[in-house]
Amino acid sequence: MSLFKHAQFASRHPGIRLWWKSKELDFVTGPVCTSLFNTVRASSSLPDKKKELLDGGPDLQDFISGDLSDKNRWEEYKGNLKRQKGERLRLPPWLKTAIPIGKNYNKLKNTLRNLNLHTVCEEARCPNIGECWGGGEYATATATIMLMGDTCTRGCRFCSVKTARKPPPLDPNEPHNTAKAITEWGLDYVVLTSVDRDDISDGGAEHIAKTVTYLKEMSQKILVECLTPDFRGDLNAVERIALSGLDVYAHNVETVRELQRHVRDPRANFDQSLSVLKHAKKVKPSLLSKTSIMLGLGETDAQVYATMKEVREAAVDCLTLGQYMQPTKRHLKVDEYVSPEKFQHWENVGKELGFLYTASGPLVRSSYKAGEFFLKNLIEKRKLETQ
Amino acid sequence: KITIHFINQDGERTTTTATEGESLLDVVVNKNLDFSGFGACEGTLACSTCHLIFDENVFNKLEPLVDEELDMLDLAYGLTDTSRLGCQVFVQKGMDGMTVQVPQKVNDIRKAAELSWKQ
Numbered sequence: 001m002s003l004f005k006h007a008q009f010a011s012r013h014p015g016i017r018l019w020w021k022s023k024e025l026d027f028v029t030g031p032v033c034t035s036l037f038n039t040v041r042a043s044s045s046l047p048d049k050k051k052e053l054l055d056g057g058p059d060l061q062d063f064i065s066g067d068l069s070d071k072n073r074w075e076e077y078k079g080n081l082k083r084q085k086g087e088r089l090r091l092p093p094w095l096k097t098a099i100p101i102g103k104n105y106n107k108l109k110n111t112l113r114n115l116n117l118h119t120v121c122e123e124a125r126c127p128n129i130g131e132c133w134g135g136g137e138y139a140t141a142t143a144t145i146m147l148m149g150d151t152c153t154r155g156c157r158f159c160s161v162k163t164a165r166k167p168p169p170l171d172p173n174e175p176h177n178t179a180k181a182i183t184e185w186g187l188d189y190v191v192l193t194s195v196d197r198d199d200i201s202d203g204g205a206e207h208i209a210k211t212v213t214y215l216k217e218m219s220q221k222i223l224v225e226c227l228t229p230d231f232r233g234d235l236n237a238v239e240r241i242a243l244s245g246l247d248v249y250a251h252n253v254e255t256v257r258e259l260q261r262h263v264r265d266p267r268a269n270f271d272q273s274l275s276v277l278k279h280a281k282k283v284k285p286s287l288l289s290k291t292s293i294m295l296g297l298g299e300t301d302a303q304v305y306a307t308m309k310e311v312r313e314a315a316v317d318c319l320t321l322g323q324y325m326q327p328t329k330r331h332l333k334v335d336e337y338v339s340p341e342k343f344q345h346w347e348n349v350g351k352e353l354g355f356l357y358t359a360s361g362p363l364v365r366s367s368y369k370a371g372e373f374f375l376k377n378l379i380e381k382r383k384l385e386t387q
Numbered sequence: 388k389i390t391i392h393f394i395n396q397d398g399e400r401t402t403t404t405a406t407e408g409e410s411l412l413d414v415v416v417n418k419n420l421d422f423s424g425f426g427a428c429e430g431t432l433a434c435s436t437c438h439l440i441f442d443e444n445v446f447n448k449l450e451p452l453v454d455e456e457l458d459m460l461d462l463a464y465g466l467t468d469t470s471r472l473g474c475q476v477f478v479q480k481g482m483d484g485m486t487v488q489v490p491q492k493v494n495d496i497r498k499a500a501e502l503s504w505k506q
Contacts, residue, residue, distance in 0.1 A: 085397050085399075086397070086399065086421060152433075153433055154428075154433065154434065155427035155428030155431075155433050155434025155436060156427060156434075157423075157424030157427050157434075157436055158424075159427075162429075163427065163428035163429065163431055163433040163434065164428075164431045164433060165431055165432050165433050165455060261464060262464075265434060266435060266462035266463070266464070267462065329416065329419070330416060330424070330425060330426045330427055330429065331424050331427060332423050332424035333423045333424075
């Protein structure tokens with residue numbers, strides 16, 4: 001390598017003598033040469049299995065082309081997918097995502113900082129951040145804005161959002177500023193989410209509801225989805241938000257009934273979350289309700305099916321299923337990496353059970369492509385109505 | 388350097404050394420001990436995931452709890468009379484050789500069935 005560099009250098013500066021080059025050659029013919037021979041001898045004494053791995057494995061070309069493995073499908077993946085005691089699973093190839101870069105991504109990041117807004121995309125380390133912020137194939141950038149700050153009062157074992165006993169007080173200008181910023185962006189579909197604020201009497205419901213109201217005032221055509229906390233079961237808070245003018249009311253049950261205690265903060269539970277979803281629907285039947293569950297935390301198929309059924313019976317319209325990924329070492333280890341085919345199976349089950357739409361995939365999150373799904377369904381529904 | 392024995396949710400025992408003044412949460416995190424989902428709130432008394440069970444003689448020598456710790460401890464899974472939150476207990480000389488554990492994992496029906504097939 002260095003010989004080549006010297007040659008380049010020499011050709012650009014023809015006056016310089018290449019005396020050190022010949023020195024280098026001497027060097028090469030000296031000890032390095034013998035050590036090269038030594039390495040050749042050494043590799044021939046490797047065990048056969050290792051030689052096979054070296055011959056059959058990736059070479060320099062694979063690394064340069066960037067396409068290291070076409071073993072992206074579940075059947076070809078040789079790694080472990082179910083966690084054994086004591087080990088930590090490695091990430092299967094279908095979950096590897098590109099590092100987020102690009103104009104759109106950077107623009108969004110700077111805009112958010114200037115407007116003092118927080119996104120759950122950054123706080124919870126979402127793997128889709130590059131895709132959603134980058135705008136995907138339709139160049140429609142989507143971001144999920146996190147209201148009421150970036151610090152939560154609960155510590156769930158799957159979530160990396162900052163936690164504190166007494167987070168900083170709410171910014172009273174936030175509803176107005178957020179609505180203004182989102183309107184300026186010209187987004188078609190926005191998802192508003194928030195942290196849990198058990199330190200506030202109404203859990204922050206008034207704050208969220210005001211943001212929705214301002215948004216709807218400032219922008220005629222925007223569609224708003226709210227992913228809300230459970231307000232410790234306070235149904236008045238749920239009602240306040242449900243009647244604020246939003247289009248989709250979302251609240252995540254996170255996991256199957258049996259694992260609630262293990263996965264979520266003890267202040268949250270399955271029945272409380274279901275009651276939130278039921279009440280929102282009761283108070284405004286034209287609302288679309290949505291929930292989400294994570295797979296890969298140790299649940300069984302029967303438990304997932306039972307959960308989906310219970311959720312459907314609570315009149316929830318939309319369901320999303322995604323793969324749990326361990327955000328930091330202080331959080332639960334992944335118990336199983338569910339294959340893309342299995343996710344497809346759950347999508348079919350969701351359709352059978354009667355959900356308006358079921359978004360299911362390893363990287364699917366609650367608000368992933370939410371706008372596209374919603375708009376697609378709405379357009380199709382309108383088509384059927386006008387026919 | 389103080390030696391502490393840890394028993395994790397699967398019943399596995401690990402021995403490690405800690406420095407005086409560190410919290411037990413710091414020990415678990417810094418030494419990368421195999422505890423799943425330990426210290427989710429990073430020691431801010433907003434969760435109960437660093438719940439540890441002590442031997443009675445060690446428990447009695449610990450600093451008394453503050454109200455905030457008690458609030459969170461009450462919500463902890465598998466609470467015992469000698470339980471404390473690991474983020475509030477700081478390593479001292481008198482703890483050399485003590486054993487702390489987390490509540491053992493609840494064996495669900497699947498695991499029991501698996502074990503019976505193996506036998």
